[in-house]
Amino acid sequence: MSKKQKMTANRRRVLKLMAIAGTSAAYLQNYPNMANAQVSQKGYGQDVDVNNPVVTWDKTLDANQLKSLSVIGDLIIPADDKSPSASQLNITDFVDYFDLQLYLMQFLLL
Amino acid sequence: MADETEVIVVGSGAGGGMMAHTLTTSGVNVLLLEAGRRYEPESDAAMFQLPKEAPLRGEGTPDKNDGYFDANIGGFEMPGQPYTYENEQFRWWRSRQLGGRTHHFGRQTPRYGPEDFKVQTMTGREVDWPFSYDDIEPFYDRVETIMGIFGPNADEAVYNSPLPPNHIRQKPPAPRASEMIFQKALKKMGIKTMAHPTAILTSPLNGRQACFYATNCIRGCSIGAAFDSVTAYIKPAEQTGNLNIITHAVAYEILTDESGEKATGVRYIDTQSGEKKEVFAKVVVLAPGAMESSRILLNSKSASAPNGLANSSGMVGKYISDTLFTSLWIHIPELDYAPAHNEDGVSQPHVYAPWWLHGDAKEKDGADFSSGYKIEVDPYRGGRFGPPSPNATFRIMLHGQKGLYGKKLKDHMRRYYGSLLGIRTLGGMSVNENCYLSIDPDVKDKWGVPVPRFHWQWSDEDYRRGEHMNKTLHELAKNMGANVIFDAFDKSREAGKIMEIAGEVNHEIGGCRMGDDPTTSVLNEFSQTWDVDNLYIADGAPFVTHVEKNPTLTIMAMSMRAADNIIERLKGNDL
Numbered sequence: 001m002s003k004k005q006k007m008t009a010n011r012r013r014v015l016k017l018m019a020i021a022g023t024s025a026a027y028l029q030n031y032p033n034m035a036n037a038q039v040s041q042k043g044y045g046q047d048v049d050v051n052n053p054v055v056t057w058d059k060t061l062d063a064n065q066l067k068s069l070s071v072i073g074d075l076i077i078p079a080d081d082k083s084p085s086a087s088q089l090n091i092t093d094f095v096d097y098f099d100l101q102l103y104l105m106q107f108l109l110l
Numbered sequence: 111m112a113d114e115t116e117v118i119v120v121g122s123g124a125g126g127g128m129m130a131h132t133l134t135t136s137g138v139n140v141l142l143l144e145a146g147r148r149y150e151p152e153s154d155a156a157m158f159q160l161p162k163e164a165p166l167r168g169e170g171t172p173d174k175n176d177g178y179f180d181a182n183i184g185g186f187e188m189p190g191q192p193y194t195y196e197n198e199q200f201r202w203w204r205s206r207q208l209g210g211r212t213h214h215f216g217r218q219t220p221r222y223g224p225e226d227f228k229v230q231t232m233t234g235r236e237v238d239w240p241f242s243y244d245d246i247e248p249f250y251d252r253v254e255t256i257m258g259i260f261g262p263n264a265d266e267a268v269y270n271s272p273l274p275p276n277h278i279r280q281k282p283p284a285p286r287a288s289e290m291i292f293q294k295a296l297k298k299m300g301i302k303t304m305a306h307p308t309a310i311l312t313s314p315l316n317g318r319q320a321c322f323y324a325t326n327c328i329r330g331c332s333i334g335a336a337f338d339s340v341t342a343y344i345k346p347a348e349q350t351g352n353l354n355i356i357t358h359a360v361a362y363e364i365l366t367d368e369s370g371e372k373a374t375g376v377r378y379i380d381t382q383s384g385e386k387k388e389v390f391a392k393v394v395v396l397a398p399g400a401m402e403s404s405r406i407l408l409n410s411k412s413a414s415a416p417n418g419l420a421n422s423s424g425m426v427g428k429y430i431s432d433t434l435f436t437s438l439w440i441h442i443p444e445l446d447y448a449p450a451h452n453e454d455g456v457s458q459p460h461v462y463a464p465w466w467l468h469g470d471a472k473e474k475d476g477a478d479f480s481s482g483y484k485i486e487v488d489p490y491r492g493g494r495f496g497p498p499s500p501n502a503t504f505r506i507m508l509h510g511q512k513g514l515y516g517k518k519l520k521d522h523m524r525r526y527y528g529s530l531l532g533i534r535t536l537g538g539m540s541v542n543e544n545c546y547l548s549i550d551p552d553v554k555d556k557w558g559v560p561v562p563r564f565h566w567q568w569s570d571e572d573y574r575r576g577e578h579m580n581k582t583l584h585e586l587a588k589n590m591g592a593n594v595i596f597d598a599f600d601k602s603r604e605a606g607k608i609m610e611i612a613g614e615v616n617h618e619i620g621g622c623r624m625g626d627d628p629t630t631s632v633l634n635e636f637s638q639t640w641d642v643d644n645l646y647i648a649d650g651a652p653f654v655t656h657v658e659k660n661p662t663l664t665i666m667a668m669s670m671r672a673a674d675n676i677i678e679r680l681k682g683n684d685l
Contacts, residue, residue: 043173044165047147047183047206050156055165076515083520097166 059096066092115141115354116680117393118376120361120406123210124662125648125669126397127339127347128253132673134352138680141389142344143359143378145398146183146206149213151341155181155330181213181330186613190556193564197544200564201613202401208357209340210399211616212662213330217309217337217458219259219663221250223270225468226481226657233480235571236541239654240626240635243272249667254278257337257666258315261307268302271464271659280312283323283455288531291442292487295589296463306462306486309337309663318342326457326490336456356389358382362559363410364394364645370414373645379557392685393644393676397669400650401430401547404621405562407632408549420639425632426622427547430564431656433617434537434572435610436579436599437488439506440592445529453528459486465658479575481538481657485586491532506530509596530595533586535579536615538657540571545612547621566612576608619650619661637672644685646672 044056061069073086073095086092117133119126122144133140156179161167164178171178175185184204193202205211224243229236254274261279273279282305285293293303310327311320311334318334318341327336334341347353356378363377365388375390396403404427410419418426465482467475491502507526508514514522544567549560568576580599587594602608612618625631628640637652639645648669650661679685 043171044178046173046185046188048174048178050154050159050179053159053164053178076519078516078520080517080520082524094167 055097057097060098061092061096066096069095115139115389115391117141117395117676118143118389118391119395119397119648120376121145121210121396121398121402121649122208122344122355123205123339123397123399123649124212124215125650125665126395127209127212127343128666128669129395129397129648129673130353131256131343131347132670133676134347134350136673136677137350137352138677139352140347140354141391142353142355143361143376143389144208144210144355144357145360145381146208147357148355149181149183149207149209149330149340151181151209151213151330151334151338152332155213155332157325157329157332176214176328179329181328182211183207191561192553192555193561194550194553195564195566198566198568199611200566201611202562202564202618203613203616204399204402208344208355209338212337212339214328215309215338215662216660217327217456218660219254219257219307219309220464220484220659221272221274221307222246222657222659222664223272225270226655226659229480229655229657235480236655237625237630240624240631245635246664246667246671247272249670250663251275251278253663253666253670257309257342258311258318259307259309259337260305260312262304266302266304268304268464268466269468274307279307280315282306282308283312283321283460284452285461286453286455286487286489287448287451288442288445288453289459289461289487291444291590292533292586293461295586295591296485298589299585301463301466301485303461303463306459307663308456308458310456310458311335316346321456323454323456328457359387360557361396361398361406362557364396364406364419364642365390366410366412366414366419366642368414370412370419371641371643373419373642379559384557392680393646395646395648395672395676396651397648400619400621400653401562401564403647403649403651404430404547405549407622409560415641420622420632420641420645422641423629423632425630427562428621429541429543429623429654430545430547430618430620431539431541431653432612432619433615433656433658433660434483434539434576434579435534435615436537436576436583437491437532437534438583438587438594438598439491439509439596440531440533440587440590441526441595442529442531442590442592444591446525448528455489457489459489462486477575477578479538479571479578480540481655483535483537483575483579483582483658485533485535485582488532488534491530503527503530506596531592533583533590535583536658536660537575537579538655540569540575541620541654541656542567542569544569545620564613568607568609568612573608580608617650617656617661619653619656619665622647622651623654624652625654636675637668638675646676648672 069092070087073091077086079085116139119142168178184206186201225232227239230238260282264273264276267273321335358381359378361376361378365375373394407426408418463485547562547564550563553561622632624633
């Protein structure tokens with residue numbers, strides 16, 4: 001599989017993820033570089049130090065992408081009088097660590 | 111401590127830990143080989159870590175199948191330690207740590223019933239065990255006393271689902287709200303429910319604390335409330351001064367004398383140096399996990415045992431089985447927007463329905479399969495039981511939803527959080543000749559040891575049982591006033607079959623079954639191999655039938671019975 005094909009597959013998965021999260025896939029079509037994840041280096045392995053968790057791979061998004069993601073996140077999960085918004089919870093951090101070459105998340109498979 | 115190792119025990123999980131405990135507390139000198147590292151529940155168990163502390167919020171990955179904080183070191187795939195399958199897929203869950211799979215263990219500990227040991231006598235199908243319930247009952251009592259167990263009042267017992275006597279059991283936690291709805295519905299269906307016997311303390315025992323009802327047992331238990339082999343067996347065994355442990359030791363071959371009738375020791379790989387080493391003793395006990403026991407025997411070939419050790423019957427690796435599992439995700443409108451209520455408890459069902467169809471009732475129902483199944487609410491799925499990963503619950507809350515975002519999304523989540531629930535059935539399997547493992551002729555692990563190749567085929571009887579389970583769950587959902595959100599069975603049906611992937615319930619047993627006849631079984635009733643006088647097996651490999659009761663308690667009771675036999679023979683200089 002070429003690098004380009006991998007990126008396409010990645011992008012498709014992120015789009016699917018965002019669709020599952022309840023947003024409009026059409027909206028995301030405007031952000032074709034959303035998932036430019038690089039081929040990963042290394043997972044955290046099977047014997048992890050639960051008291052000192054470390055992420056063993058690089059984040060994947062640049063500043064502009066993070067900003068876009070933050071806006072989308074708050075459209076999906078806005079703040080109200082009971083609970084905070086996506087950006088207030090730094091959900092972008094979570095998405096930023098998605099390396100779908102490394103770990104195909106279970107919830108994409110449901 | 112005596113200088114000489116009397117018994118080598120391979121594996122430190124439920125069976126090996128029990129074996130080491132029984133032997134060392136009786137003054138026998140034991141060497142325990144563990145394939146993984148030392149694991150200290152006090153410091154290694156991630157009881158209180160929050161999802162946000164873990165990479166990817168602790169979500170399951172190929173490295174950590176059940177989430178970052180799961181206590182298991184290993185999983186369905188381990189790099190450099192493959193296995194293969196032909197025919198239907200089989201998945202093999204493994205652990206590499208002291209205490210083995212008992213840290214991740216669901217802690218459900220039902221006893222096998224009298225009929226379960228005599229399936230052939232009762233139904234004319236499969237085969238009988240070489241002992242009866244009365245023979246094993248005292249060992250169930252002793253094991254449960256050491257483990258610590260909660261369960262219903264013994265007087266509630268139904269036919270063929272015996273309970274621990276009241277002086278052993280601790281009081282069970284009260285049913286959760288969703289479980290009360292579950293109970294009410296089953297009562298309408300004429301099915302009795304009760305607390306499920308479970309190896310979690312609700313009162314302190316032997317320096318171990320009672321459960322405080324807040325964390326998920328699969329993360330391990332640092333306060334000793336949930337049973338594990340390190341806390342309940344290995345540490346007390348070490349205190350006797352009779353136990354030596356070698357970690358990072360992957361056993362792969364049994365050594366014998368020239369005759370092939372006496373085991374002399376074990377060959378293992380020191381995984382830290384890669385060296386192959388040998389240890390020697392009077393007795394060898396295999397307890398590395400049922401599938402691994404068959405693999406080691408089949409790989410222990412010699413001139414006197416060309417088809418593998420203890421395999422003159424040709425039965426090593428044969429008749430393996432796993433629990434049949436089906437579940438539904440349901441939505442209970444009655445619980446929509448419910449305020450916080452009694453959702454806490456142990457991370458196991460507080461109530462369940464033991465198998466209820468026997469004799470005439472079974473015949474009238476048309477349930478044409480040997481052992482039945484039990485029904486439970488799945489505490490890992492739905493409700494608000496939480497610090498455990500709520501991810502599955504959140505995913506199912508969005509299942510089939512489109513265009514949901516903003517205020518609507520938040521309202522949706524608030525409505526369904528607590529009103530979605532998993533209900534599940536765990537069924538027996540009709541043990542059949544088409545389920546076995548052999549040694550793959552080509553594939554080897556990273557140390558050059560040939561790996562197992564699994565062959566699997568569910569029987570017609572299993573399909574009938576599975577359909578019955580599924581039908582009952584739908585009926586139960588209806589009686590609970592619930593809508594079915596997701597039926598895992600549908601997915602399998604679309605793929606042209608109705609069973610889930612074998613091995614996924616982690617109840618794989620058999621492969622070295624016991625019996626009365628050396629030509630059709632590997633072990634006698636004391637788990638001693640017919641062919642090799644001083645070789646025993648103390649994991650799940652000796653099982654003859656696979657019923658709806660989780661196997662671990664019976665593994666430990668048989669391990670203790672084997673240990674008593676070894677002690678007696680050592681005393682009588684018979685070994």
